[in-house]
Every structure is written in C-alpha cells, then in structure tokens.
Amino acid sequence: MTLADRLGIDLPILQAPMAGAQGSELAIAVSRAGGLGALPCAMLSPEAMAEELETLRAATSGPMNVNFFCHTPPAPDPERLARWHAALAPWYVEFGLDIEAVPAGAGRRPFDHAACEALEPFRSEVVSFHFGLPAPDLLARVKAWGATVLSTATTVEEARWLEARGADAVIAQGLEAGGHRGLFLTEDLTTQMGTLALLPQIRQAVDVPVIAAGGIVDARGVAAALALGAEAVQVGTAFLCCPESRASAIHRRALMSEAARHTALTNLYSGRPARGIVTRLMRELGPISEVAPAFPLATAAIAPLRAAAEAQGSGDFSPLWAGQNASRCREVPAAEVVADLSRGVID
Template identity: 60%
Template sequence: MISSVPSERSKHFLPSELPVIQAPMAGSQGSALVVAVSEAGGLGSLPCAMLSSEQLDLELSRITQATARAFNVNFFCHLQPEPDPTREQKWLERMSVFYREFDIDPASIKPAAGRLPFSAESAEILECYKPAVVSFHFGLPAKALLNRVKSWGSMVLSSATTVEEAVWLQEHGVDAIIAQGVEAGGHRGMFLTDDLNSQSGTETLLRNILQSTDLPVIAAGGIANENDVKQLIDAGASAVQAGTAYLLCPEAATSEIHRAALQSDAACNTELTNLFSGRPARGIRNHFMEQVGPLSADVPVFPRATSFVAPLRAAAEKQQSGDFSPLWAGQNALNCEALPAAELTRKLVSRVSF
C-alpha cells in the first residue's frame, strides 16, 4: 500500500491558476467554453471524440487564437467494434414501435461508429498545438501513441472508476488520476470492468484511490457548487473536475431542450443508461429510458448504438421534445446555476485555499 498521505500530494500540479477542470462534454460545448474557463484561471477542456480531423484542427485553432492559457483536450480510447448484424437486427426490430410513431423507415438507418478513439491521425493534428494537458476516457491509447503525447511535454490524465483502474493508470504512465464517482454525468470511464456494482460514490472512490496510489487525484462527480468543491479538496483531492455545473453557462452549446430539463424537477431523477450509445452513461430519465428500461443487454455495442436512436432524437427534437435525447447530467444538477463560465469557475473554488 502507498504510504503517502493526501497532504503530501501536490495541490499545484495543474498548469492552471485554479484547481478546477471543466469536464469535456461532447455535444454540449465547443471551444467557446474552453476559452472562457481557461481565461478565468481554470482548465478548460475540449471533447474530441465526435470531431472530424478538420473540426479538431479548427477548434484547436480557435482556442489558441483566443487564449494563451493552458487547456485540456480529451479523447476516448475504446476499440472500434466489428458490426454484429444479428444483434443489430434484433435491436432494430425492438425499436420499430418507436420508428412507426415518427414514420421512420428502419431501412434508412445505417449503423456507424459515431465516436472515434484517439489515433495517429489525431496525434498528427495535436502535435501542431502541443496542448498542456491531454486526457483520456476508457483507459489509455497504445503505448506508442501515449509516448508521442508525452514527448510534447503534455500532462496526461485519465479517468478511473475503481481502485483497480487507478492503479493500472499509475502503472501505465499517467501524471494524475481523475476519480470519476458514480454521481458523474455522461459516460462512465470504465475500462477494466463492465460491472456497475463496482462503481462507488465520488468521495469514497477518492479516498480509496488516495490510499492505493501516490499520484495527484482529481475528484469528479456530483460537483455543483463551492461547498461540493471544498468537501472534496478537504478529503484529499488535488483538484476537481466539474461538468454538469457548466451546462447552463451561456458559453456552453447545451440545447434549449437540455437546458429546460436541467432547470426542471426532472433533473432530480438521473439514471445510468446504455441505450443511447451502448455504454453506461448518466442522464436525466426520459420517455425512451422509461419505455425500454435504462439498461439493456440487447443494445448494440458502443458506439454503434447511437445510430439507432439518432433519427428518433432528431424527429422528437423537431417537436421540442427530449423524449429520445441523451440529457446527460450528474446528480446534484438542480444546484447548478446559469452563470457565465468565468464567474462560475471562480465561484467553485471560492471556499478553498490554493
């Protein structure tokens, strides 16, 4: 067991003034939120898994033209799955009742990846910018790619949802660990297990990782305000990562449907679901989750499941409905405030010394 105690760990390891990271939130933000957070002294993050090479280059260009401060780029590290025609046809048939509701022809649905893992092509673009921080979800990329990132001097972070994952990340060369508690919105970063019973709350996970590793640990999950931040810093976190708290900021690209859900009583009821992508992710319970059940063993593998719900989402959103939208949100969403990102960033750390 690691002998170091939380107080011995660096509280100033991030290349940002403040110990707060804005969590990357694909589909709900772009470069504008990154710039606003970084300019305020936090570490803004750009989600890259849904960006084409051209979009990635454009977003990085926008960020570096708007700020000289440090920022984070985030990538997924999943393996691209092989198509499973039998499983996908079965899911298509199960979804047919919803397609009929919106007069959608099932034959028009073409399953595709939707989200891409970090690759040599991504690294080629990234190398032109050499971001201060590169973070990963679902483990780490291949050793050669990881070494390439490290050769630029970039700090490497990755998410752990269990102690075993945290130890694995330390052994494989990360500079700090993001302890992603089960309260967190969006995709679970699980990569050594698919057992949801292994997932624990943020503070419990934080304490257990602190006892088992000697790297700085970033707490993530259920962080909505300055009180949450103080509690986790006091518990030994070197920094925090907040996502849902930023969804109501004017700089976020959160849809009006999503914003309305976050500000309604529905935000009290979040669940883990694999229906939208094929992997467990936390979002506000909606019609689709209620009708099918939030978790299904029949859903196509990540990320191919996205293609099956995408036309339903588009059709429902045209009617101003979020019945088939992934309304990603962490627990404690009702405590979020619609503040400018800079004001929110400074407020989050207003009760801690650093």
C-alpha cells in the same frame, strides 16, 4: 509542486470535457477564469479538432485539456443490430420513420494516429483520456512534447492500472457523475462507487495526484473533495446551462426542471453506461438493455428518433446527460461558476 502548478492554472478547477454539449467557447471561458478548460474531441474529425484548437490558441494563452476516448471499435454484429432495430421499431412507426434507412456510423472515434498527428502541432499542455489509455506508442508520442496525461478511473483497480501505465494524474469519477462512465477494466456496474467513497480509496492506492469528479457543483463540494485528498476537482453539469455551452434548449430546460432530480445510468444512447436525466426511451425500454449494440454503435439508430422528437420540442429520445446534482446548473457565465466553486476554498 501542486497539481495546479503543474497544469499551469490558478485554481484547481477543471471543466469536464462534454462531447456534444460544448466546444471551444466553454473551454476558453474557464481558462480565462483561472481553471482548466477542456475540449472534447471524441466527436470531432482531425480537421474539426484542429479548427477548434486554432480558435482556442487565438483566444487564450492559458493551458488546455484536449480529451479523447480510448475504446476499441467493436466488430459488426448483424444479429445484435437486428435485435436493436426490432426493439426501436415501434417508435420508428410512431414517427413515420424507416428503420431500414438508418445510416451506418459510430459517431465516436478513439484516439488514433490521425488524431495525434493533428494534435501534435498544438503541443497541448494537457491530454486526457476516457476508457483507459491509448496504445503505448501513441501515449509515448503525447508525452514526448511534454503533455501532462490524465485519465479516468472508476475503481481502485483502474487507478492502479492507469498509474502503472503512465498516467500523470487520475480522475476519480464517482457514480454521481453525468455522462459516460469511464470504466474500462470491467462492465460490472456494482463496482461503481460514489465520489466520497471512491476518492479516499484511490488516493490511498496511488502515488500520482488525484482529481475528484462527480456531484461537485459548489465550493462546499470542492472543500469536501480537497479534504479527502484530491488535488483538484473536475466539474461538468454545473457548466451546461452557461451561455458558452452548446447544450440544446431542450437539454437546458430539463437541467433546470424537476426532471433533473431523476437520473439513471443508461446504455441506450451509445452502448456504454452513461448518466442522464430519465427520458421516455429509458422508461419504456429500461435504462440498461442487453439488446443495445456495443459502444458506440447504438447511436446511429437513436439519432433519427432524437431528431424527430426534438423537432416537436421533446427530449423523449435525447441523451440529456446530467450528474445527480444539477442544483447549481444556472444560466450564468462560466467565469461565475468557476468563481463560485473556488469561493472561500482557494486562498
């Protein structure tokens, strides 16, 4: 049985879950086109997640991938937070904002019992995780209703770790991928490889199916990944300009401009490395900064700057997540993107 058969999809095309940039509309469109749509839940309350899942179930009978983060919420570090606020203070002054009024709040929640309780009635066919896997009791509960479990690996060691702890398939996330790196066994960015280097190494190291992610935007990329042993591909950036995406107008303009050719890993927007289009914030503070609070605590102080700049039509302080290959990011329906990815590759 192929992975596509196991997932219940016609095409080995997975839409990457993109928290903050999409909701159920994109997942539904990809599902209807024969791929596997994904609903990112890291920024949703259990109640909001349930509403989105109700919408999904009403709109399509196809399988769905429901995605969660598995980070451990950090302990408060007042000294580090003070250094972070000091670093951002000049921009707060520029926009006439009060750094002392920054609200507390993480903005990202890990998979927990409340999320599992809300998810269980929907019996999601696929549940995927970023930053490892949840606690064994939570993972067992997900598997008990028959869900196929996916998780992201950025190194061979992470892939082996995931297989040993129950992942049914591994997503090999190359360095080209947009959004948050899935690394969880190390914070050393020198361990991160490009997709075409990482994929065959993970394929050789594990017995579970491998899904390729990072830099894949067309049928040629799909063919290359399949030739190197992937059973499916996961694509994110190519869907961001689709009408079913919730990416902002500022984000869309950046993706379809020359700016999209210049991306970098940054921890400024959340506290963890993530790939996005280089912004003023990244240029002036440096894309990776030791003063950024631990994930996801950096988000709170960035949010007011982002809102103020976006009100002026600027993405200078916005997380413009994008992979290194945004060449096929177009304003076309998601179904057309899926068809382009599979054209001439899938019989």
